[in-house]
Structure formats: C-alpha cells, structure tokens
Amino acid sequence: MTRRDITDLQKLGGPVVSRQRGEVISREGQPAEGFHLLLDGWVSSSVRLRNGKRLIQKLHLPGDMLGTPSLTLPSAADTLTALTEGKTSFVSEVSLRKLFASNPKLSALFFMAAQLERITLMDALASAGRSSALENMAHLLLDLHGRLGALGAVSNDSFYLPITQEMIGDILGITAVHVNRVLREMSRGGLVKFEGRTMCLLNLQKLRARSPLPIRVPRSKLPWLPGAKAVA
C-alpha cells in the first residue's frame, strides 16, 4: 500500500470507541448502516438459531472489519460481542462510498479481503461437515495460531485464548462437554497443553497432520491491482 492508501484507510473510521468485555457492539435484527473496524481486542460474530442455540461464526482479531456482510441485508445477520476489552471505530456507508469513488486500489483490496473471508468460511464448512471433533479442533487451533502469529501475539507456539470451552463448542458446533473431552485427549496425546486461558501447541507437525485442511496463506502480491491514482 502507498502512503495515500494508508491515509485513506485511516480516514475511513469515525472516533475510536472503547469496548468492555461482554459488550454487544451490534445485534442481529437491527439495521447495519455501516461497519466497524476492530482496532484492539477480540470480538465474536454469532448467530442464534430457531432452536435457541447459538453459533459463533468467526473470532475477529485486531485489523478485521466487523459486520460487512450485514451491509447487504435489511437487518444484521449476526451479533458482534466484545470478548475482551477493545477498541473499534465505525465506518458509515457514506465513508464507504467515498472510498469506492476515490480509491480504486483500496476498493479492489476490500473486494479481495472479502474473498479471503469466504475462503476461511468455505474451509470451516468443509471441515465441519466431514471431520471428527478432534480434527476440527486442530484446524481451529492452527488457524488461531497463524492469525495471532501475524499479529505478534504468539510466543513459543503459545497464545492467550480469552474464550471458554463452551464458546469453542459454539465455534465447532459441538457441546462444551465434548470440547473438554477432546482437549484433554489432545493434551494426553502431547498435542497441546493448556492452563487457564493459555493455550500452547506442543506439536505443530502432528496438529497439521490431524487438520482436515491446510491453513491457507494468501498471495503476497496482487500485481493486477489498479494503481492508487489510476482513475479513468
């Protein structure tokens, strides 16, 4: 990105808002009218099913855009909840228009970011359907390991995991009880170690072998992107 791109991106968001743990940033069923940039902290995106059960579709980490899918709907599909203290800033639809109208390169990057999210969801869906709970757990842990690593939040393959086993269950679509059994089995097998909210991946190689799909690495360069000023 050029300096101009970065400036444009920073100008996008409104004032920085502090979020407390447990705070609902946006609730399903309410109109969206914009999205949020996650500047700091963890946020979950969850949906409640007819039968009352909840499912977490995504754990958002700093740098993520929250709530963009709901821009396409009359009312938000998911609820955004802060899992830790954090900071967000709101991007209105008007700001988004200005971005698309003035910076084709960032527009294309936004498009590509959305495609990357699709990949993650596609992989999660493929994995969920046809793999055992342990395999899905391995995939989830490796995904977090990769994403947190990129943010510098992993040391010695261990990281802070500010979610309960029940939430992990809501991500993988299994019960909290079964999450516990699987984690303990992985622990006994020397795959991971966890104390409180700290998770340590003891054997990345074995974990990768158990993961139904590899963790995707995005293309580092997209040579076809329009130049920042290449406006017709």
Place this chain on the structure above:
Amino acid sequence: MTRRDITDLQKLGGPVVSRQRGEVISREGQPAEGFHLLLDGWVSSSVRLRNGKRLIQKLHLPGDMLGTPSLTLPSAADTLTALTEGKTSFVSEVSLRKLFASNPKLSALFFMAAQLERITLMDALASAGRSSALENMAHLLLDLHGRLGALGAVSNDSFYLPITQEMIGDILGITAVHVNRVLREMSRGGLVKFEGRTMCLLNLQKLRARSPLPIRVPRSKLPWLPGAKAVA
C-alpha cells in the same frame, strides 16, 4: 444499474465457452489468474479433504461468479465442476483491474456480492453445526427454491435438481444413505415429493418451520452506492 454498468459488466468476460456435464472448469491446486462468469447451467464448487472425502461448498446457478475466492490464493482452493451442460466466460485479472479503475459503482456492487456470499456461508456453517440432518435439508431446499425462483426455474414450488443424493450428502456433510432416509422421511411427512430429479416442495410453511435459519432476502436498494461516473 445504469446502461453503462451493464455494458461494463458484459465487456468483462472473454469469449463464451460451452461446458459438458462433468467437465472440470478449474481444479484446486492450480493458479487462478481470473474467475468465471456462469452464464448457463449448474456448477459445483468442491474441496477434497485430507482423508479423501469431498465436500461441496456451493451450488452455483446462472449469474454467479465462480472462483473469485481463489484470486486471493497462490493456487485455487476449490474445484469447479459443471453439473449440467452450460456456458461460462472467463474474466482475467486485467479485466478486473480495469473494472475497479473505471467503474466505482460496479466495484462496490462486486464487494457487496462477496458479502452476500459470506452471509450464505455463515448461515450454512451455523446451520450445519447445530441442527439435525432434516433441518439442514429443509434449509438447503428452501435456499434452492428461492434462488431458482429468482431465475424463473420454479413452477408450483417444484424444480429440477440435477444432482444425486450422494452430492446432496456432500453439501450437507452427511452420507448418501442418510440423505435418502431423511428425504423419505420428509416425503412420508408430506413436506416434499420427488420423482427422479424433480423436487417438489409440498408444504413451504412446514419446511420453513423446520429450517434452522430463515432464507435471507438482500436489501433491494443500496442508496449509498457511488454513481457510475462519480470518480474523484
């Protein structure tokens, strides 16, 4: 969309290519370098897991863009297979650049289309994890009913479904045997009727009651979109 938008969109694709049933349009592991517009026919997007099992992530219908997520990766994540005879046209990365550089409105629409796909995937993921096979089947049938209806391919709530029960299993993440049991149970319960490849939804209301999530209806208007020529 204005006339200019439509012209821009049509210019995007290369020559029309005819596809035979079973033909592989693009294979996972190979570089993408562009995507396909589906002009006619059904196409599946599938992934193969480490354990050899296949999972279908999406049934594509005419009007869909195929393979855009893989633009973000060094090599394609999914395999695109024609399920019926059909027609596609290829859009190169260069064409895509020109679009982003010259038409901010279509750029924004492309972004929004990707978000809509995310919604579908999020719902499928939420549904898959926490619902019974019958509930997921209801959701799938209603989704197809809605999408095919928009294309004028539904009459009397019945439509042509050019896929085997094994493929349905690969979509829902269950075995072909179980697909059969679930479909027959729905049939006995008066929810659906099927003969050969024709599926008829006999009781939409009951089906909706069994579906874990409603079928989403996109916003009809996005007033914030940049005008077609609103280039800074």
Place this chain on the structure above:
DNA sequence: CGGACTGTTGAAATATATCAATATTTGTGG
C-alpha cells in the same frame, strides 16, 4: 440388452449429545 451408477432398506457400530454430579477457577463486594 447389459453394466454401471443411483436409490432404498436393514442391522450393527460409533461419535457425540444429554444428563448429572463434583471440582476448580474467576470475578466481585466487603
């Protein structure tokens, strides 16, 4: 026509859910 898919049904095996009881940790107010 015949062979290969595809659909259908039954019986047994298995992963995961559910229910229940207890231990441990975490957060909070005094």
Place this chain on the structure above:
DNA sequence: CCACAAATATTGATATATTTCAACAGTCCG
C-alpha cells in the same frame, strides 16, 4: 486481601443421531 457466589471445567453413565457395512432394486445410457 479475603470470602463468597457464579461461572467454568472435569468426569461418568446413558441415550441418540448418524455412519458404516451390506444386500438388492431401479434406472439410465451407451
């Protein structure tokens, strides 16, 4: 900083949805 309540983790026993294996019927297509 402590004590206590609430949330979370852990483990066992049992129930259940789905898979697996198997056998056969139907159907499509060359």
